Amino acid sequence: MSNVTRLHHALPLSPEIQSAVNALDIAIAKAVGAAKAAGLPQGLVVSLLHGHAQVQTNIMVS
Structure with missing residues (x-):
């Protein structure tokens, strides 16, 4: 994921x-790479990531 621009906190x-952020970034990149190598459709990978983000957002605002 060398073509991804990382945003930094102010x-x-x-x-x-x-x-921890670096480790998370590396783990996500490896997991997405493994999923793509296994043949998972890109839309499924995106929907899974979006679903987890939605759940975590819900937890943060609750």
């Missing part, structure tokens, strides 16, 4: 948070 993040 305030400085702690090294622990930055490390």
